[in-house]
Amino acid sequence: MEDNQLIAGHWWTADEMGKPLVSISTEYQEALGLKIGDMLQFDVAGESLSVRVASIRKIRWDSFRPNFFLVFPPACWTAPPGPT
Numbered sequence: 001m002e003d004n005q006l007i008a009g010h011w012w013t014a015d016e017m018g019k020p021l022v023s024i025s026t027e028y029q030e031a032l033g034l035k036i037g038d039m040l041q042f043d044v045a046g047e048s049l050s051v052r053v054a055s056i057r058k059i060r061w062d063s064f065r066p067n068f069f070l071v072f073p074p075a076c077w078t079a080p081p082g083p084t
Contacts, residue, residue, distance in 0.1 A: 003063040009036040009055030018075035021054040025069045029056050049077065 012021055022040060029035075034053055042049045051072065059067045 003060045003065050003067055004057040005060075007056050007058050009053070011055055012073045016054075017073050019073060020049065020051040020076060021073055022051040022076075023055040023057055023071040024053055025067075026056060026058050028069045029053075047077075051076070 007026065009023075011023070012019065024034060034040075034056075036053055036056065038053045040051050040053065042051070057071075061067060
């Protein structure tokens with residue numbers, strides 16, 4: 001991930017896949033005053049998810065590659081949001 005430099009915390013391990021974790025960008029961290037271990041609550045289509053900040057990344061937005069303010073580990077969402 002040459003476009004994303006980890007500056008705090010850690011990337012999730014194989015044992016942490018599916019855990020309620022999030023990696024945030026420095027912009028997100030600065031705007032909300034977040035630190036490693038802080039909890040965030042999301043509501044997507046009526047589905048609630050609480051996650052812990054596991055890492056903070058400095059992103060090169062000028063790389064013209066897809067980048068994201070928030071990155072969740074695979075299987076963090078147990079089911080797709082919305083009605084079933």
